Amino acid sequence: MIEGLLLGLGTAFSITNILMVVGGCLIGTFIGMLPGLGPMSIIAIMIPIAITIGDPSAALILLAGVYYGAIFGGSTSSILINAPGVASTVATSFDGYPMARQGKAGKALTVAAIASFCGGTIGAILLMIFAPALASVALLFHSAEYFALMVVGLSAIAAFAGTGQVGKALLMTLLGLIMATVGEGALFNLPRFTMGIMDLQSGFGFITLAMAMFALPEALYLVLDPARSNSGKANEEIKDLRITRAEARAIAPVVGRQSIQGFLIGVLPGAGATIASFLGYAVERNIASKEDQAQFGKGSVKGLAAPESANNAACTGSFVPLLTLGIPGSGTTAILLGALIALNVSPGPRLMIDQPEIFWSVIISMYVGNVILLVLNLPLIPYIAKVLTIPRNYLIPFILFFTLMGAYIGQNNATELLILVGFGICATVLRFANYPLAPLLIGFILGRMLEDNFSRSMQLYDGLRFVLERPMTMGLLALAVLLVALPSYRARRARLRSQGIASGD
């Protein structure tokens, strides 16, 4: 590990890479604050830039910096104007916004920044410990196990979707997998499902799809419902960033607990930062003393620190499956995976052996990024927050333009823009009906790998025998079935019981 750390230090502390972290964090904070552009859209927009850099370590450092910068920016807009730019900072607004209303915006931002810093740093330490261990286990995996593992990952994403949503999430995942089969497959070199359209020969562009699934619907929501943007409200002065010793003592155990819990939730595929932050908030409220409990929702520092440390730790945690197994657990890491593939890096257990400098420099850059968010961004926040005063009439055209540019630069093809608009409309309609969109994108990105591993195991074992002959594959596949079946079964039973029908057992 020491060897790896030194290698990472050597790579991460080059001038370019430090610039990448600083730039990434600043850009992320800046854009993450805007309503309508979450981390997924920002990273998708940044991918063409990252690819032009050429060096995979630098590119991943930049994108990771953008990622946690965006989460930080999202909490800032949650606290200042109660308009979370990012789903995972919704819980931050529960106590952060009341604090800002009481004139303690500066203090709330400091608590959020410190909690994020600790969450991110503890997460990075845990990542450093867990990832190599998991990778060495993963080296024993065959393509059959990989196939099964991806199926487990995809089912877990559906299973975590929530009550009444499992079927919808599953359908979206499958639709993503279907979309991945369009174009030439890696194993066969035959065009499939292109309907004779030349532009579909190489399949759908994943940046286009990412933009269409996230950036465009969010922008259209802003257009449809002007109340969402809330911009132009943050005119209050942000002052007095200091916190007292007593407050620091109050949040210390919260931050410690939530960093570890958040990290573990982040590692699970499909759970991610949003669930981690809500769960962190709920857990801390339940275990708090009576008088503290009454404060929750009215501007409690504990209630602010809990989701902030949890969501940052979860972001770091979501890098574990990405870097060790090459399987993304969230929409954002799915986009990062797409970027890595575009840079000719295949994340997975061999990454630590073949290109250890990428892995370790990303970890080191996480520490650097967290420090930068704390010492550079926090004092700058009053100035960066000015971005919130951009009027809607200017903000929305630029969001749409950046969405178009992101899709265009990646492929240099104007047809891609028409596909973007078409899919964007479909995605907006899907959002109207509460269909989750992240599973579709994850399914799309994993689709090709899933099929390749499936085909390879079919060829090696001359048919489906690989399921029976490899107990681990069978176990994983059984787990996948259980993951999907259990929540829908329990939801159904709960519904029947609420209708007064006996459940039978």
Add this chain to the structure above:
Amino acid sequence: MALDRWIALIVLLICLAYGYTAFFTMDEGLPPFMRRSPIWPSTFPKVLSVLTGITALLIVIGVEKSDGSIRDGGINYRRLGDYKIGQAAGLLALMVAYALLLRPMGFLLSTSGFLFLSATVLGERKWIRLLVISALASGFVWYLVQVVLGIFLRPLPYILT
């Protein structure tokens, strides 16, 4: 029938067409040596079409009922008329126009046009400020993409170059 079940029905129809292709028409041109392989290009799509069909059907017949509530400040699609649907449609039309005109009109003209018109659709009426901002922004982005990133973007209309 609620919107989510209509969507599932549409997905089911797409899936039927997809499955038909996978099961019946795709393998016609397959060379004989590939027919001996345990896996065909159509194998994975076949599996997918069956699974998707079942899932979509389950949603259509309503096995798993969703509560139908609007989440996280979402939009109630049953009252779309209450929202700024005209603005949204106008912006989408502008995006399509931008896609079609980007090549022939060149980047600078089409981008400043897009920014100017979409802000106008949203209700901006300070024309001069808007014009200056759109022109400056498109010039800046062009410089960034073409010179800094080195990705070619035709700046001027087709006829001028």
